[in-house]
Amino acid sequence: xxxxxxxxxxxxxxxxxxxxxxxxxxxxxxxxxxxxxxxxxxxxxxxxxxxxxxxxxxxxxxxxxxxxxxxxxxxxxxxxxxxxxxxxxxxxxxxxxxxxxxxxxxxxxxxxxxxxxxxxxxxxxxxxxxxxxxxxxxxxxxxxxxxxxxxxxxxxxxxxxxxxxxxxxxxxxxxxxxxxxxxxxxxxxxxxxxx
Amino acid sequence: xxxxxxxxxxxxxxxxxxxxxxxxxxxxxxxxxxxxxxxxxxxxxxxxxxxxxxxxxxxxxxxxxxxxxxxxxxxxxxxxxxxxxxxxxxxxxxxxxxxxxxxxxxxxxxxxxxxxxxxxxxxxxxxxxxxxxxxxxxxxxxxxxxxxxxxxxxxxxxxxxxxxxxxxxxxxxxxxxxxxxxxxxxxxxxxxxxxxxxxxxxxxxxxxxxxxxxxxxxxxxxxxxxxxxxxxxxxxxxxxxxxxxxxxxxxxxxxxxxxxxxxxxxxxxxxxxxxxxxxxxxxxxxxxxxxxxxxxxxxxxxxxxxxxxxxxxxxxxxxxxxxxxxxxxxxxxxxxxxxxxxxxxxxxxxxxxxxxxxxxxxxxxxxxxxxxxxxxxxxxxxxxxxxxxxxxxxxxxxxxxxxxxxxxxxxxxxxxxxxx
Numbered sequence: 001x002x003x004x005x006x007x008x009x010x011x012x013x014x015x016x017x018x019x020x021x022x023x024x025x026x027x028x029x030x031x032x033x034x035x036x037x038x039x040x041x042x043x044x045x046x047x048x049x050x051x052x053x054x055x056x057x058x059x060x061x062x063x064x065x066x067x068x069x070x071x072x073x074x075x076x077x078x079x080x081x082x083x084x085x086x087x088x089x090x091x092x093x094x095x096x097x098x099x100x101x102x103x104x105x106x107x108x109x110x111x112x113x114x115x116x117x118x119x120x121x122x123x124x125x126x127x128x129x130x131x132x133x134x135x136x137x138x139x140x141x142x143x144x145x146x147x148x149x150x151x152x153x154x155x156x157x158x159x160x161x162x163x164x165x166x167x168x169x170x171x172x173x174x175x176x177x178x179x180x181x182x183x184x185x186x187x188x189x190x191x192x193x194x195x
Numbered sequence: 196x197x198x199x200x201x202x203x204x205x206x207x208x209x210x211x212x213x214x215x216x217x218x219x220x221x222x223x224x225x226x227x228x229x230x231x232x233x234x235x236x237x238x239x240x241x242x243x244x245x246x247x248x249x250x251x252x253x254x255x256x257x258x259x260x261x262x263x264x265x266x267x268x269x270x271x272x273x274x275x276x277x278x279x280x281x282x283x284x285x286x287x288x289x290x291x292x293x294x295x296x297x298x299x300x301x302x303x304x305x306x307x308x309x310x311x312x313x314x315x316x317x318x319x320x321x322x323x324x325x326x327x328x329x330x331x332x333x334x335x336x337x338x339x340x341x342x343x344x345x346x347x348x349x350x351x352x353x354x355x356x357x358x359x360x361x362x363x364x365x366x367x368x369x370x371x372x373x374x375x376x377x378x379x380x381x382x383x384x385x386x387x388x389x390x391x392x393x394x395x396x397x398x399x400x401x402x403x404x405x406x407x408x409x410x411x412x413x414x415x416x417x418x419x420x421x422x423x424x425x426x427x428x429x430x431x432x433x434x435x436x437x438x439x440x441x442x443x444x445x446x447x448x449x450x451x452x453x454x455x456x457x458x459x460x461x462x463x464x465x466x467x468x469x470x471x472x473x474x475x476x477x478x479x480x481x482x483x484x485x486x487x488x489x490x491x492x493x494x495x496x497x498x499x500x501x502x503x504x505x506x507x508x509x510x511x512x513x514x515x516x517x518x519x520x521x522x523x524x525x526x527x528x529x530x531x532x533x534x535x536x537x538x539x540x541x542x543x544x545x546x547x548x549x550x551x552x553x554x555x556x557x558x559x560x561x562x563x564x565x566x567x568x569x570x571x572x573x574x575x576x577x578x579x580x581x582x583x584x585x586x587x588x589x590x591x592x593x594x595x596x597x598x599x600x601x602x603x604x605x606x607x608x609x610x611x612x613x614x615x
Contacts, residue, residue, distance in 0.1 A: 039539040039579070048579075048600065050269065050287045051371045078372045078395045082454040083540060143288055145317055149371040156367055177314065 025060065025090075025097025028195050033095040036083060044192045045099045050143040056190035057104030061134040063096035075159060101193040106130050106140035106186050118179050120167055129183045141188030147180035219312045223354045231312035231350040236292070238266055238306060246603045249580045253570040258524070258611035261568070265294045265303035265604045270597040272377050272434075272514055273587040273604070274321040274329065276344030282587065283309060283329060283343070284597055284604065285319040287375050291331060293347045294604065301593065301606060310340065311350045319375035319434075320388070324418065332376035332388050335369055336360045339418070357386065357420045364390060364410055373432040377514070382443040385415045385422075391432030395453055396477045399491050406494070411476060413447065427467060429474040429499065435515040435533055435585070442559060444468055448512040448533055449502075451480040457541050459483050462506035464515075464533070464552065464561060475499035503561040510546030511536035514585025514597070522592030523609050529554055531561065534583035534596060537572055547571035547582050549596055549607070568607060571598070581605075 031043075040049050045056020055063060069075035070084035071092070087095070106128040108114060117127035124133050129140030139147060153159035154168035155176070171179070219229045237243070246263050253261045269286035276283070282294040282303075291309040296302065320332035329343035337358040346352045363376075373391030381387050392411030394401075405411050406428060413427035413436065427433075427447070436447035449463040460480035477486050478493055481502050506512050515533035530553040537546035548569035552561040571581040581601035588594055593608035 035577075036540060039537075039544070076394075078370070078393060079453065079539070082395055085454065145288055146371060148316070149369070152366075152369065158367070 025093035027098040030094035030098025056102040060100035067092040103191040105189045139183035140186040144180040144184035151176045229312040233307045236306040264606040268602040279590040283321040320377040322378040332378040334374040389433040462512045463502035464504040509538035509541045516586045520592030
């Protein structure tokens with residue numbers, strides 16, 4: 001496991017490098033920018049449409065790195081590539097700070113034990129889908145099709161990440177759906193922060 | 196080498212998880228039982244009450260009344276079975292819902308998932324053949340369920356594959372956005388399926404591939420999956436289509452490019468008069484130029500067909516239906532109703548309403564868009580109460596409107612005495 005953590009740190013440093021000189025984000029400023037996000041992600045970061053992930057209470061570093069990846073074209077999405085192109089590094093930091101300031105609360109379904117969680121995922125994403133690392137997203141309560149799509153994107157090289165590309169490459173499509181289902185049925189609530 | 200550890204770990208863990216739903220297709224094809232069970236959606240109680248609280252906000256023309264037909268999570272494109280007993284609604288998740296009004300009081304009494312034994316993947320688009328075969332167009336597969344309106348009561352149901360997994364589009368072109376398919380059986384008995392292209396504007400190196408496959412287009416196939424042709428070219432992402440029952444022509448809506456400004460380019464309602472017509476994308480959206488011919492060489496010998504109507508930019512025109520019943524006033528007969536889902540990134544949100552256009556009796560062209568029903572968008576806060584996605588009609592000629600935001604199907608009926 002120690003080896004894995006080493007790699008994760010490497011990934012984090014890369015992500016930090018990408019985000020460049022970004023300063024501390026201001027969640028109050030970010031709240032204003034979030035008006036651009038809320039039709040899909042909600043003001044609290046609880047997604048309103050299946051194609052968007054929940055982002056409330058996500059690590060700020062992860063949100064920033066993804067927005068920068070969309071902005072630079074390293075990651076592509078029909079909607080996010082458009083949205084991120086208009087944001088400055090400071091605005092990205094601010095909006096990431098807004099969404100990161102909320103608190104995610106994940107609850108496993110009745111009768112489901114955390115020990116049954118997919119071991120390939122838990123060290124970074126938690127058994128309940130709450131991120132254990134700055135470079136990993138929360139997965140709790142995401143639509144299974146969203147998670148399925150992301151895993152397949154890693155598998156096919158449309159999305160790249162030092163760890164995820166390797167993990168996903170070893171998975172069959174039905175294994176991917178089973179992993180997606182594990183995290184999709186977890187109940188997620190987001191406690192909105194006061195600013 | 197370090198990352199190999201993770202890969203090996205993943206593999207060994209996964210081998211211990213049970214192989215699930217994917218295997219069911221084989222069992223079902225062989226008429227074997229599975230252990231699948233239904234999910235039922237509560238039709239009364241708190242969520243139905245809060246949905247009913249939206250109704251006073253909805254504005255409809257005089258003489259019409261709005262009611263809650265069913266509580267249906269994520270309800271998208273709809274198809275009413277030929278006998279009129281069961282409505283099917285797709286989702287952008289993994290469920291298709293069956294919606295039954297047994298006592299015909301125009302309020303659904305049972306909503307449950309259809310074919311829970313099948314692992315669906317964005318089963319957005321259900322459509323029926325006149326003889327009762329239910330087709331479901333998914334992200335990358337098309338299934339058929341014979342006599343679905345009689346067999347839907349069983350979780351294990353006869354199913355066939357029209358287009359196999361991964362054969363609708365190349366798997367490398369799969370995405371989540373722009374993957375909500377719609378389908379229809381045409382007057383020629385063929386199956387017409389829209390294939391949105393996954394980008395805002397596709398890169399130039401995808402143009403030839405997409406044009407050949409029909410991504411950013413509408414394809415047609417025989418109902419056994421053979422004879423695939425690209426029927427419509429130059430589409431960005433169409434999520435609504437219907438054949439004009441009077442002429443047999445296909446009409447469809449399209450969603451246009453983001454990031455050019457709040458008021459361009461316009462949304463589109465299109466009329467197709469011949470197979471293979473090209474509607475301009477990505478070179479043009481209506482008369483707005485999207486990419487330059489210097490960067491994107493224009494296909495030779497191709498005329499771009501202009502839309503029938505230019506619609507409010509970014510309002511997201513989706514599901515549409517011709518009105519061929521007679522319980523609505525005569526001005527609506529033979530016209531088109533369609534759902535505007537509402538904008539996602541316009542400075543001031545717009546849409547979330549039901550639109551209508553009549554057709555010119557001489558030319559058959561659309562005469563102009565008018566708002567038929569609105570109020571799902573709270574103009575003061577810019578927040579959605581609901582987002583209309585598709586239109587269907589009950590046997591009594593009343594309208595159903597699916598709403599994937601509120602998780603509802605609304606009914607709009609003409610009832611001048613009741614509505615006052």
